[in-house]
Amino acid sequence: MDRRRGGAVVPRPTRIRLRPWQSEALDALGNCARPDFLAVATPGAGKTTFALAAAVQDLAEHPGRRLVVVAPTQHLKHQWAAAALRFGLHLEPEWSARDGVLPADMHGIVTTYQQVATSSAALARLARGAFVVLDEIHHSGDDRAWGSAVLEAFEGAARRLSLSGTPFRSDTSAIPFVDYHLDEARADYEYGYGEALADRGVVRPVYFPRINGFMEWVAPDGEVVAATFDDELSRERANQRLRTALSLEGDWLPIVLEQAHERLVTLRRTDPTAGGLVIAMDQAHAVGIAELLRSRRVPAVVATSDDPDASARIAEFTNGTEPWIVAVRMVSEGVDLPRLRIAVFATTTTTELFFRQAVGRVVRHVRGVRDQRAFVFLPDDPRLRRYSAELVELRRHSLHRRAERAEGPSAGLDDASLGEGEQMSLFSVIGSVALAADEATARSGADAVAPGVFGDAEDGAVDGVEPEGVELVLLPPPLPNGGTAAVAAGGDEGGDGAPEPSVREQRIRLRDLNADVAKELVRSTGWSHPSVNAELNRLAGVRRISEATVEQLQRRLDHGRKWLRRAG
Structure with a gap:
């Protein structure tokens, strides 16, 4: 309960246990003399907790300093604000440049990269001398104008903490506030998937059933093409092959969805709230996939950016027990859905960065669940095969308790959209089907390698003790007006158990x-x-x-x- 002295609320300290990597990263940040710091940590490892702990310490050392968080999406703005509240940080997720000066009883705001692009001048005034968190900083490179706006808005900040879930490259223009070595972003602290697996209790081991198929289509040039994923094709034809496999006009995707649902049903026998995610190509594709699942009496939630209720649907799915959610990009990065155990990669976006972020949706470790395995069902496209092979190798090293691990260099980026100049109206699907041999492999969950890899000897994926950590006691920093505010989450008012409103x-x-x-x-x-x-x-x-x-x-x-x- 919050104590009161002379009518004033005395804020309750926040007691958290940092994972070893979070404690090390905080030390590295504290020892960094430069204003910029890039932390790369695998999805699910706890980047948000690390960043907020860093922000609390910085604002406590510099009373009156503002906090600005930049998130990739609208939904994540509210997720960040809710997480910050548990640390006693009061952030406004609905800030607008029209609002004028931020109220003096708010620590700061949460905004998006898109909003930065349209409000950089107003943000520059707000962020001068502030502590800025740039979540998934690579998004500032999504559009050349976004990078310029991020630079303009935050070059006057006192400290900039950039976060990313995976190493990234800059193949066009450099991303602001990031150091590069041979076009590769140079992290000040890095915590990879292999390290997180070895630490136990941080992330889940992920398995990749890869499904081959036979696809036939009419290319934009009028040629009728037939191929499996084993056939060597030009990049243009490979993109067409993948799009054909993922089309709802063929049989490949329905078969894969059936296999994925069977695996989910098996998981739900011991983990009743386990859920699955289908990452679709676009909004129409997402709706079609949901209709296909429902036609087989499988409930499915759709969350796409054109739906004003999408965030509410994601929240309902998060707290519910529905088996499936179908999305395009809204759930592919950052959204916290710990109950996700299955993903179906049904999108033509095939950059390694997007792939790793998608895998990150199912890696979050949940205490109390004995079998922590997660599965990402993939088309056996050579690009996805290469990306998944790197993670499979890391998983095998970690689950076999090998002492030395290494994450290989990132592969080059690809995108399986139809090539420039190609017309969608001239491309048509004839048919697609998943090949029987690979169907059997997928049912065994064997990463399309060999049956039996899920034996108990290798698994080692049982729930265990959280990795040895460091307990940290954080006092919510004073508000810019010099006052204090209680931690809202779990707080009491008047001793009646009612949460203290933010x-x-x-x-x-x-x-x-x-x-x-x-x-x-x-x-x-x-x-x-x-x-x-x-x-x-x-x-x-x-x-x-x-x-x-x-x-x-x-x-x-x-x-x-x-x-x-x-x-x-």
């Missing part, structure tokens, strides 16, 4: 109450709405309501209620 929640509630009082005053006084609001702002001593603190909003509400009583 600053943002209090502001939303008070703004709604202020709006209601303003409407009543317009009716009671005959004043215009702008005039009523201007007078309330004057009485409360605020320039605009979007800049008001909780204390100022409460004062504004009190003045409004007094005015309303006089007017009545």
